[in-house]
Amino acid sequence: MAPNDRVPAHPDPRDVPLQQVLEALIEPARRSIVEQLSVGPSDIACGGFDLAVSKSTATHHFRVLREAGLIQQYYAGTSRMNSLRREEFDEAFPGLLEAVLWASEREAGLRVPEARP
Amino acid sequence: MAPNDRVPAHPDPRDVPLQQVLEALIEPARRSIVEQLSVGPSDIACGGFDLAVSKSTATHHFRVLREAGLIQQYYAGTSRMNSLRREEFDEAFPGLLEAVLWASEREAGLRVPEARP
């Protein structure tokens, strides 16, 4: 059978403007999604995230992240699975995700995540 | 004589939330200011920037950057000088400015600014 075409095409992160990436990362709920993907299991269903928004809003956030080249989505049954496109994104925006995640973790824990020269 | 107190206090970048930093960097005009400061002379008057906005809007942008801990401001006559707080900011948000400036330069020139491992 043909691959499930319910999920639109994923752009190459190299083709995504910096502006769009920042707009994706500036929303706290979306940043939380990226953080959860970076520390938890590599594939998480939309419903498996800890988010304080409605389903329709969550759908919106996942789409913004996908179109920014940050996450990969595919269906498993009725569930839509999400994973971080870490390597591809890092090639297009070196250091950006690491810097954001580091700052985020520092803020969350009120401590320095790990020594940085 | 007492130091010119026309310029409000500058926050320590360590005390600025990541959210506020991203909000400062997401606006293209503000990012342009940071870019111009990162490549040009270290101190530039408000009027010395290449910006396509009115003076009052520019004032707004400079304030947002200052309150995000990104720039330092002081008066020289009627001119308000601006400089990038590179070291202090980098300590608080390691790699963030570099990543943003790198991506910005790559986009502007449609080429890779410099090799990155």
Place this chain on the structure above:
DNA sequence: ACAGAAGTACGATCGTGGTCAAACTTTGAT
């Protein structure tokens, strides 16, 4: 075949932020 689960699509609302013009302040020069 049907019901429920998991998301999506579509409008509508609402807050926030970028923008400008106008009036004001401070400084330096004439």
Place this chain on the structure above:
DNA sequence: ATCAAAGTTTGACCACGATCGTACTTCTGT
């Protein structure tokens, strides 16, 4: 003293994005 330059402040406007509810679609069990 006065004037112009350089910013600031204030108030208003406006566009866009986050949010939600409702209706709809697609898949899995039973």
